[in-house]
Amino acid sequence: MVTRSYTPAWWLGPHTATVWGRLARREPEPAVRIEQWDTPDGDFVEIARLAPRGDAATAPRLLLLHGLEGGLHSHYARGLFREAAARGWGMDLLLFRTCGPTPNRLPRSYHSGETSDSAFVLDRLAAESSAPLGLIGVSLGGNVLCKLLGERGSALPDIVRGAVAVSVPFDLARASRWIGRGFGVVYERAFLRSLIPKALAKIARHQELAPLTNVRDARTLWQFDDRFTAPLHGFDSAADYYARASSREYVAGAQRPLLLLSAVDDPFLPADVLDDVAARVRDNPHITVEFPHKGGHVGFVSGRSPLRPEYYGEWRAAQFLAELF
Numbered sequence: 001m002v003t004r005s006y007t008p009a010w011w012l013g014p015h016t017a018t019v020w021g022r023l024a025r026r027e028p029e030p031a032v033r034i035e036q037w038d039t040p041d042g043d044f045v046e047i048a049r050l051a052p053r054g055d056a057a058t059a060p061r062l063l064l065l066h067g068l069e070g071g072l073h074s075h076y077a078r079g080l081f082r083e084a085a086a087r088g089w090g091m092d093l094l095l096f097r098t099c100g101p102t103p104n105r106l107p108r109s110y111h112s113g114e115t116s117d118s119a120f121v122l123d124r125l126a127a128e129s130s131a132p133l134g135l136i137g138v139s140l141g142g143n144v145l146c147k148l149l150g151e152r153g154s155a156l157p158d159i160v161r162g163a164v165a166v167s168v169p170f171d172l173a174r175a176s177r178w179i180g181r182g183f184g185v186v187y188e189r190a191f192l193r194s195l196i197p198k199a200l201a202k203i204a205r206h207q208e209l210a211p212l213t214n215v216r217d218a219r220t221l222w223q224f225d226d227r228f229t230a231p232l233h234g235f236d237s238a239a240d241y242y243a244r245a246s247s248r249e250y251v252a253g254a255q256r257p258l259l260l261l262s263a264v265d266d267p268f269l270p271a272d273v274l275d276d277v278a279a280r281v282r283d284n285p286h287i288t289v290e291f292p293h294k295g296g297h298v299g300f301v302s303g304r305s306p307l308r309p310e311y312y313g314e315w316r317a318a319q320f321l322a323e324l325f
Contacts, residue, residue, distance in 0.1 A: 012299070050081055062089060062092070062136055064137075067139030069194045109229070119148060134325065137164075146260075149258060163258045256286060258287045260277070263291070263292055264293045
């Protein structure tokens with residue numbers, strides 16, 4: 001078994017570790033093809049697919065669920081594609097609705113508790129191959145993954161060997177309130193600069209959504225979810241959405257090996273939420289908790305020099321699954 005210890009990069013704090021990937025990391029674009037898969041509700045999802053090296057019938061695969069407004073451009077996605085390619089594995093990235101290159105047909109979008117598309121893709125992968133499969137969810141995608149694992153319990157396809165959830169916002173209400181504090185307002189504004197124009201474009205394509213136009217004035221993620229995400233997806237309010245979608249209520253039900261990797265100094269989440277999650281999953285032998293004190297949000301940068309950084313998060317996720325494969 002290959003081991004590697006995690007020593008947080010001495011030159012990074014919680015915020016700089018969080019933005020390092022976007023500002024300083026250069027990962028090559030992976031050699032993927034984009035496929036559209038029609039969904040049971042008459043829409044489609046898009047999948048970025050990396051072919052394995054060797055026999056596709058036996059080579060392990062990864063399925064990645066990305067974070068809020070993430071996709072093929074995300075540094076962690078490219079890092080995981082690199083890890084998969086180096087190990088000869090295949091990998092699939094589910095591009096949540098509105099996060100792919102083609103606008104979706106239906107009004108619905110994606111959100112932190114929406115598991116039906118992930119379950120659809122998972123079941124289709126199981127139908128097309130018996131090769132071992134590992135699941136990875138990052139940030140919002142980690143919340144989706146933990147919720148899905150809790151919902152499905154032991155009723156997962158046999159090919160699923162295990163899962164890794166990175167920097168999960170386990171308590172969505174507390175995370176939504178927390179992210180806009182201090183420097184965190186920079187993250188909140190960045191998300192809104194992407195979310196609001198996409199919401200308005202969707203409203204323009206679907207006239208029945210016209211009452212949601214006041215989302216243009218949202219100044220916080222809570223307001224955005226209260227004015228758009230919640231009513232669009234059948235929730236009474238942002239508070240109702242957060243309560244019903246937060247994965248802390250589901251994660252203890254996971255029945256496959258699951259690694260939870262989060263940093264205590266994650267600026268997207270109050271640290272005591274991780275204490276709560278650790279207590280909730282303590283009696284589940286399938287779950288491994290790894291909550292280092294430093295790492296930021298989807299950071300986990302290590303190495304002795306900023307000129308030669310190492311990326312523990314993607315390596316740890318791949319190695320955890322490699323041992324199960």
